[in-house]
Amino acid sequence: MMVKVTIDREECISCEACWLLCPEFFEQNPEDEKSQVVEEFRTGGDPAEGDAPEGSEACVREAADECPVTVIFVED
DSSP: OOEEEEEOGGGOOOOSHHHHHOTTTEEEOTTTOOEEEOGGGEETTEEEEEEEOTTOHHHHHHHHHHOTTOOEEEEO
16 A cells, blocks of 8 residues: 655755665755655655655654654655
């Protein structure tokens, strides 16, 4: 089952937690250093939105839970 993920990139503090916990889905943007969805999983090309593929749900949820500023939102 895919889950929809949204990142509030404006509020991201670039703590690295999400891309260290779930590097197959999250990465650091090289320009502003904030978190973004890996291009392969983006929705409409938006770096702040994506659909996590089956098998990534657990690490995506863990990354959202561990985000110190709670800017990652996961919807079923």
